[in-house]
Amino acid sequence: MTEAALVNTVRAHGLRVSALRRTVLRRLLAADAPLTAEELARGEDVASTYRNLNALETIGVVRHIHLGHGPGRYTLSGRSAGWVTCERCGRSTPIADDALHRLREAVLAVTGYQAGFNRFPIVGRCVDCI
Template sequence: MVEPSDVEVEVARLLHARGERMTAPRRAVIRVLAAESGHAGAEDVVRAVAGLDAAVHRASVYRTLEALSDLGVVQHVHVGHGATAYHLLRSGPPHLHASCRRCGAVRDLPAALLDGVAARVHDEADFDLDATHVALSGTCGDCRRAAQAREDGSAG
């Protein structure tokens, strides 16, 4: 039997405090996300969970991702054209993300990065911004440098 990780123990404690329990699908999803170093798409999580426990249905994985997001231990962020990525919040509150429109890389950004923008949006438009829910779109440095190198090579 695999020993539960610190993350599983903490999530079980949080679930118990809400009158819920740790289920096999929840345990499998947590293990997959704990092993993931980046931001995993829901279908990536479904495939990885199937490798751990083939009895877990895909709908259970989706429900679990939503439940863990509601619990505050998983952050989901919309990247690209409707795709959603998930990752464990290992420490601290939700943070911002940037998504490269060329290579698809998702990078974490400091939560306070857009505080000035959020304050201005609040003051000028009477709107409270939740920038942690969607990724900022742009081009990462690697893709920008590669495009510049191609441009420099074709210009010479």
């Protein structure tokens, strides 16, 4: 995913590509992990950052996720479909798509429910905290 492709997607949905919107996209592209709105704003206008994140989420460019206690975080759509978070140390790790597919199949087979795992993480203890 490139900045140009993201900008084209934003424009294709009829949204303006403002300086702040472009900054939010750049920061999400550069991020190794999901960020809070405050981290994305970096001391600038947090309310405007939230509005931009909401608009980007509405068109499917950004995902709002929760990785445990604390504020919601944002990531680009398609980066990772699921996360696992340690309930003791708070470390979060993305789940590979093939592994997530197997987890969803296992949950469906055992419970009859189709699990999403896309907004909230699987919570447990990492190998360092067991």
